[in-house]
Amino acid sequence: MAEVKLHPDWLAAIGGEFEQPYMAGLKQFLADERAKGKAIYPRPREWFAALDATPPGAVRVVILGQDPYHGPGQAHGLCFSVQPGVRTPPSLVNIYKEMESDLGIARARHGYLGHWADQGVLLLNNCLTVEAGQAASHQGKGWEKFTDAAVAAVAADPAPKVFILWGSHAQRKAANVAGLGAGSPHLILRAPHPSPLSAHNGFFGSRPFSQANAFLAAHGRGTIDWQLPETPEIVTG
Numbered sequence: 001m002a003e004v005k006l007h008p009d010w011l012a013a014i015g016g017e018f019e020q021p022y023m024a025g026l027k028q029f030l031a032d033e034r035a036k037g038k039a040i041y042p043r044p045r046e047w048f049a050a051l052d053a054t055p056p057g058a059v060r061v062v063i064l065g066q067d068p069y070h071g072p073g074q075a076h077g078l079c080f081s082v083q084p085g086v087r088t089p090p091s092l093v094n095i096y097k098e099m100e101s102d103l104g105i106a107r108a109r110h111g112y113l114g115h116w117a118d119q120g121v122l123l124l125n126n127c128l129t130v131e132a133g134q135a136a137s138h139q140g141k142g143w144e145k146f147t148d149a150a151v152a153a154v155a156a157d158p159a160p161k162v163f164i165l166w167g168s169h170a171q172r173k174a175a176n177v178a179g180l181g182a183g184s185p186h187l188i189l190r191a192p193h194p195s196p197l198s199a200h201n202g203f204f205g206s207r208p209f210s211q212a213n214a215f216l217a218a219h220g221r222g223t224i225d226w227q228l229p230e231t232p233e234i235v236t237g
Helices: 008-019 021-035 049-053 090-103 114-118 143-156 167-175 208-218
Strands: 061-065 121-125 162-166 187-191
Touching (some): 008 021, 008 143, 061 143, 114 121, 121 143, 162 167, 162 208, 187 208
Parallel strands (some): 061 162, 162 187
């Protein structure tokens, strides 16, 4: 995948995945889809944006998403995040509501989460691409194996981290990762997905942000400034 970049530290950790047969199949699938004229989100240079923004040694918190947003102009490589000027999606609105309830932080007027990624919050989707207008269209094509390897690399590092798992999909993904079972040095927070369909079933009131900061502080890893800047600094590749 010569069109995209990958942080050198991630290459050292999981670069071998690019030599696996599944990755060749994924590369061919994406090339075929683009040759058919299908729009794919995000742009190729943003496929690995979450890994570029948060190298493995900097990870303090992991938030797992499912697929990129499939509307025009939304996805840019960080799960749950959209660029400024794009309407904040409903799930992110609910994340902001919970953050306000948990920490007293006023809801941001934009949906760009780069400030979190810069501080060591890995905002990683399960699949890193999607066809325009077709949710979950790139599931089962190989991305899951690649992102499994990324999550496993983070979990294998014994420095204490927080894994925030919203919804059954993220929870299933993490369940089979070595280092996230009994005796794990990490804090694993599970709650329903922030989607409007499930947020009232236990996402609201779960207090993930204060719990994450309390754990990080107790283990000498500082805290995350969850307050998003009113005018965010946009990172472009």
